[in-house]
Each structure stands twice: as structure tokens, then as C-alpha cells.
Amino acid sequence: QVQLQESGPGLVKPSGTLSLTCAVSGGSIISNNWWIWVRQPPGKGLEWIGEIFHRGTTNYESSFKSRVTISADKAKNEFSLTLNSVTAADTAIYYCAREGMDYATDYWGQGILVTVSS
Amino acid sequence: DIQVTQSPSSLSSSVGDRVTITCRTSQNIITYLNWFQQKAGKAPKLLIYMASTLQSGVPSRFSGSGSGTDFTLTISSLQPEDFATYYCQQVYSAPRLFGQGTKVEI
Numbered sequence: 001q002v003q004l005q006e007s008g009p010g011l012v013k014p015s016g017t018l019s020l021t022c023a024v025s026g027g028s029i030i031s032n033n034w035w036i037w038v039r040q041p042p043g044k045g046l047e048w049i050g051e052i053f054h055r056g057t058t059n060y061e062s063s064f065k066s067r068v069t070i071s072a073d074k075a076k077n078e079f080s081l082t083l084n085s086v087t088a089a090d091t092a093i094y095y096c097a098r099e100g101m102d103y104a105t106d107y108w109g110q111g112i113l114v115t116v117s118s
Numbered sequence: 119d120i121q122v123t124q125s126p127s128s129l130s131s132s133v134g135d136r137v138t139i140t141c142r143t144s145q146n147i148i149t150y151l152n153w154f155q156q157k158a159g160k161a162p163k164l165l166i167y168m169a170s171t172l173q174s175g176v177p178s179r180f181s182g183s184g185s186g187t188d189f190t191l192t193i194s195s196l197q198p199e200d201f202a203t204y205y206c207q208q209v210y211s212a213p214r215l216f217g218q219g220t221k222v223e224i
């Protein structure tokens with residue numbers, strides 16, 4: 001059973017950098033899957049941020065492209081999200097997830113609330 | 119980017135009712151579509167992938183259909199535990215965007 005767990009600061013200052021990590025257990029990050037980040041602002045819908053394949057290939061949603069980086073650490077079996085120049089609009093629950101066979105997003109972390117505030 | 123339009127944004131229904139939610143994409147995505155259920159304070163749960171394949175452990179009252187640009191999620195007989203928000207997601211190409219969500223309420 002694959003499990004994902006997000007970690008990182010719950011509070012980030014405006015104009016600062018949001019950095020989150022997703023630890024993967026019960027499965028290998030170098031398996032034939034994409035690993036993704038999704039966020040959900042309070043009371044709103046799901047927003048796809050981007051994804052990474054273990055070989056380093058990444059895809060990002062265009063509205064984030066200039067300030068987002070997703071990376072993977074094979075040794076630690078985890079992947080990370082970095083979002084620069086944050087504003088209050090980046091306040092959200094951030095989820096990491098796995099895209100399995102047929103792009104079925106089958107395993108999700110529990111989510112972590114990140115608040116952008118001074 | 120392939121845009122995803124989901125409707126309705128909310129609906130009121132009763133236990134036992136048949137519920138239908140639709141999802142339309144701006145380009146042909148063949149059958150590369152996921153459906154999720156999300157309850158308050160919880161992560162989304164995959165219900166259906168490839169438009170019509172039921173995820174393991176999901177009750178058979180949930181079904182998905184469609185191909186190309188038009189897709190449907192049907193709950194054949196709504197149960198109390200089905201009151202939640204439902205999202206579709208196109209997975210044909212990146213960015214793999216979600217629909218806006220449909221809140222199913224009593």
C-alpha cells in the first residue's frame with residue numbers, strides 16, 4: 001500500500017518561498033509513475049500544479065510556471081515543491097499524489113495547510 | 119491547455135435518487151478522464167479512471183461514461199455517504215486540469 005505524507009512549514013511570509021516535501025512509503029519513486037502536486041484554496045476547487053517523473057521530466061500548469069519547481073530525491077524516496085514569490089492567494093491545502101497506470105491518480109497524501117501571511 | 123467544464127456546480131438530491139454530473143473538455147481526450155469524490159477535510163478519492171473503469175473498492179452504484187469531449191458520472195441510487203463534492207480531471211495531456219466541482223447536497 002503506497003502512502004504519501006506532506007511536510008513543511010504551515011506559515012510562509014508574503015514574497016517568501018513555499019517549500020514542501022512529500023515522503024513516499026510502500027512504493028518506489030523510481031517506479032513508472034508520475035508524482036504530482038495539487039492545491040485547494042479554502043472553500044475552492046482543486047488546482048493541478050505540476051508533476052515529475054523520476055528521470056526528472058517535469059510539467060507545470062502555466063499560471064505557476066514562472067515560480068514553481070518540482071524535484072525528486074531518489075535516495076530519500078521523496079519529491080518536493082518549491083513556489084517562489086508567494087502571496088495570500090497561495091494560501092491553500094497542498095496535496096501530493098501519485099499518478100498510477102492509465103494516469104489514475106490513485107494515492108494521495110492527507111494534505112497540508114499552508115497559510116501565507118505576515 | 120485542455121479546459122475542463124463541469125456541470126452543474128451544485129445540486130440538491132435525496133437518498134435513492136439517480137444523480138448525473140457532466141464534464142466537457144475543450145479538446146478530444148479519448149477516454150483519459152478521472153472522477154473523484156471529496157468530503158470535507160479529506161483528500162480526494164479516485165472513483166473512476168479512463169472514463170469508465172471503476173477503481174477497486176468503489177461501490178458499483180458509481181459509473182462513468184463518455185468519450186471524446188463529453189463525459190458523465192452517474193450515481194444510480196444516492197446513499198447518505200455520497201453527499202460530497204465531485205471533480206473530473208482530464209489526464210490526456212499536461213497540465214492535467216480539474217473541473218470546477220459539483221457539490222451534491224440534500
